Amino acid sequence: MNKLLFSFLLLLALPLIVLIIIVPMSSDNQYIFGFICIAIVFILGVSKSKKITLIMFVMSTLMSLRYIYWRATETLHFNSTLEAVLGIALFMTELYALVILLFGYIQTTWSLKRTIEPLPDDVSLWPTVDIYIPTYNESMDVVRDTVLAAQCIDYPKDKMKIYVLDDGKRNEFAVFCADAGVGYITRNDNKHAKAGNLNSAMKVTQGELITVFDCDHVATRAFLQATVGSFLIDERLALIQTPHYFYSPDPFERNLSEASKVPNEGALFYGPVQQGNDNWNATFFCGSCAVIRRTALEEVGGFAVETVTEDAHTALKMQRLGWGSAFLALPLAAGLATERLGLHVVQRTRWARGMTQIFRVDNPLFGRGLTWQQRLCYLNAMLHFQYGLPRVIFCTAPLIYLLFNLNIIASSAGLIFAYVLPHLVMSIYINSRATGRYRYSFWGEVYETVMCFHLVIPTMLAMISPKHGKFNVTDKGALLDDNYFDFHIVRPHIIAVSLLLLGVTWGVVRLFMPEHYGANPQVIMLNIGWASFSMIILLASIAVARETRQVRKTIRVDATIPAVLHFASGAAMRTETLDLSMGGVRLKTPDERFLDDPIEEVELALKSGVVSFPVEVIDVDKSVTRLMFQELPIEKRRELVRVVLARADAWIRDKPHAPDRPLRSFLGILRCIFELFYFSWQDRREKKQWRKNQPDVKQGQEKEQII
């Protein structure tokens, strides 16, 4: 009935909608219309109600459609073939952006905020779970704590089995697994990389549910109890995905001071996007931190091996057979972010390639088994990764007029402005309102611009020939010991900025000498403004390549735990911890005994019992004692993992990010650019000084030799 009413109302409103989209207006009228709409949106913005957001979505959609309709009908007349090609390319870019924008609206309008389904009191009803930790070449340091944390998960011991799936076939891993008491599985070949690895393990284990943790994803104790309940409630549920949370800073957070203050790159996806997908039963598997039903997996022949993103494709295949998927937006595991921008680019390129492959070999628009909403959600994920070329075009488009004086939009600057302004202002404002807590304005531009040049060719190749290309492993856990600038990654960005700078300079020259060049000042101004915006985003992206040294790798927990220091003399002193990490502990210094009595062990009264750790003293003063744990036996290390990494609430933010303020966010991006120049200058000065000091040292040495 409701649906019928809705359709009826839609039919009634249709003429009005069409009218708004297609009626042409003079420049002045369009300005007035645009400003009125913006004013309405701003006034409506006072209310925080969900319904108002919905109305805004509709208004923004209409305004954007009006813009694109106008672009399609009024502005695509060209004087030359070259202009036509470039002009149509730009139009396609805008069309792509519009489709992504509208999909985004649809996806985030109705989001499902799932909560934990509690497990029944009767433990015998709980399903058996296999935990897979696939690894290939990652170091033991990375994998060890992942395994120990998995062992700390609160679940009946006879119903949870942990397996390390080692494609590296390393002896030390086999020994460690035996020591820790977890399964160790290898196979004869390494066919189909991670997916193949998981599939081969499926043949030798029997759990009803399968949990996959990438080898750096340390689970919290609550992981299974928070996720498994959903499978008992819904018999057709194939998959529950949880966010990938990173406890180490990603390249953006590390290299841009401002980026550590804004929601990180993954926040939008592992928040509104997947919750939106969930609402349409279209959440897809992200490779790790998920629980999957074995029967569903077996029905689709195990993890998909046709593409390099086996995760999304596996989910798509299961959903085609009518299986459900779910997303629980609680960070229940945490891993290492990619350590360097270079690796980040490699990883994202793989994702983009894989998504493109799925688009080609198993397009969600076609084939059976999906609802149209599911098709759109999956399609959106695939289209999203096509942003490479459109962004490159959008960044560099103003050059066409500024440098070559070619017109690719057949309209006056004033009219363009009149149409584009409400479209842009409204979409930025509404995105900021709807998802601003998960991504601040303009940061998406930075995240994508960093990647865009690198995605063009891989996605194109994958589009043309989806069967090619193999899986590459993302290295993690490495530590950067010096600052450096990764020119290689941002070379195209630097070239683009240089060209834009040239274009802007030339544009300014033309602006001030119109009698010589006869250019339309308004068009020049529009293009200069556009080019400047592109430059800002490009420069911010370049700033990410200034790789900063990583100081501390381990996660530190501010926990006050009763502790006892054991001294060499046998004295035991009571104190408490200030903070705790996998590497060591900081405590209040109890008294001055440390002056003549070395500390040998520290005893921590953990919830699971008292554990005493042998330690080395790093530093003691009258107020703070810093101790480093010595090599720990597995049992003690596991206890430490339980406290430091596996706490149920370890990764849950105390409070969400503040709402987005677009202008403030833009200033933050300007700040990144300022810091790029300022810090680079500082680095250079330091290096110079260092070089200056070098000869002195040499002379000193020579002197000593002479003496």
Place this chain on the structure above:
Amino acid sequence: MPLVCVCSPKGGVGKTTVAANLAYALARSGSKVLVVDFDSQNALRLHFGVPIADNRGFVAQSGTLSDWSQFILKVGPNLFLLPCGEVTENERILFEDNLMNEPMFIQRGLSAVLQIPDMVVIADMPPGRNAALKAMEAVADMRIFVLLADTASLSLLPLIEQHKFMNKPLNNKMGEYYVVNQSDMRRTLSRDVTHFFEQRLQNKLLGTIHRDECVPEANASQRAIMDISPVSAAAFDLDQISKKVAVILGLSVGDGAYHHTASIYSS
């Protein structure tokens, strides 16, 4: 008024140290405390700075004097000591004979003290089975067993629990409690035994005391562990135990607030 009896099925477990430091802790938190030494080793006094040459004590004349309070020494603010004193073999036998055969022997001897309303009396008993312990059954309000975190103590636990060690449970008063002494978390065996005691004794366990070199240091200087090193783990543990004892005895000490923790290890 309440009488606490500190005892142990075997010697050398630190019973006297626990009794003395418990007294110190209770006294410091405001209660008047009298410690009575029933152990003819006469070692309790050494915890309170009494010179080794000072051999005064109540046992020698306990049979002839009806009130022992004249032997009480004031050893600190709120803190009083009734030392055993030097005893000849005959005097000891006579004392034990009196304990066995005269039902009101202890009550009479301590009557003056027991009438002081807020006075806590802590009796340091001789180790093992003995006459004093038996005589105390009628008088004591609370019995604290001191055990070591080792296998020997572990093996004695069933005897205590089944009252083969003491003839009958304290039926009228606050009951029996335990203290595990010299627990060393660095050693697996000690840790496991401590853990077993915690599991087994639950809230009957007043606490676990760390093995701590500060304890012999304090004993050597005849002072409370707390005074030697306020941050000593053993001092902390004893302080926790004293707070728990105060709650069980219903003493209103300090601000009266007590945060119940079954043991330091499950806090």
